[in-house]
Amino acid sequence: MTSFLLVHGWQNRRPPGHWQHWLALRLKHHQVLYPQLPHPDHPDPAAWVRELAVQLARMRHTRRVVICHSLGCMAWLQLAAAGPRALGHVVDHLLFVAPPSPEFLAAQPELAAFRADWPIGPLLRATCRTQPRLVCSDNDIHCVRGAHHAYPDTFDVDVLPGAGHLDIPAGYGAWPSLLAWCADPARRITANGTLNRKLVLPGGANGRACPSLRRW
Numbered sequence: 001m002t003s004f005l006l007v008h009g010w011q012n013r014r015p016p017g018h019w020q021h022w023l024a025l026r027l028k029h030h031q032v033l034y035p036q037l038p039h040p041d042h043p044d045p046a047a048w049v050r051e052l053a054v055q056l057a058r059m060r061h062t063r064r065v066v067i068c069h070s071l072g073c074m075a076w077l078q079l080a081a082a083g084p085r086a087l088g089h090v091v092d093h094l095l096f097v098a099p100p101s102p103e104f105l106a107a108q109p110e111l112a113a114f115r116a117d118w119p120i121g122p123l124l125r126a127t128c129r130t131q132p133r134l135v136c137s138d139n140d141i142h143c144v145r146g147a148h149h150a151y152p153d154t155f156d157v158d159v160l161p162g163a164g165h166l167d168i169p170a171g172y173g174a175w176p177s178l179l180a181w182c183a184d185p186a187r188r189i190t191a192n193g194t195l196n197r198k199l200v201l202p203g204g205a206n207g208r209a210c211p212s213l214r215r216w
Helices: 019-026 045-058 071-082 102-106 121-125 176-183 204-208
Strands: 002-007 031-033 063-069 093-097 133-137 156-160
Parallel strands (some): 002 031
16 A cells, blocks of 8 residues: 655645546545645745645555645745654655746745755755656746756656646646556656647747646
8 A cells, every 4th residue: 555645736726627636536545645735826835834744744654655746846845945854754756747947936926935945956855765756848838948957967857748737728637647657656657648738838828828827
């Protein structure tokens, strides 16, 4: 048995169409923790870190897996920076999906406090027994240069071309490849084959009014 902790992002109230909701239902034979983090529209890093620490303490199985999406990734970095006492125990596998760039966070007043202004590699690796995995795209308007460039030399990386912010507007509800990774973290994570590329193109009209700004 495995304990899974799913960490959502900004303005996300765990909608049924999101891949994290889909994943939680398919991992039902394991322990799945998928909490609603406090005040998702106006998140406070300290409050999210406290809730993550509570959830980590609830993980009861010897194999522990944490999967963070977008701002949830930054909350995990804040937890890592808080030190071993806040973390409680390390996890076995850690997956970051589409973390926003430091530049994007700095441009959003309500999110600027989540920005990690320190070298993340050593702290992040101290939270996990294996090398953390990063899944990102090459056209995410929340991380224009690509998360694999924004956070280099830290992760084992899977880049999914044209996958936007890996959220509902990008077509990420069902994600069989991610479910397969949960069973075997040595597997590569691939696109789900149902991308809505029109909604996630950077720049232009789509970039200015991108629906993926919500529920990420």
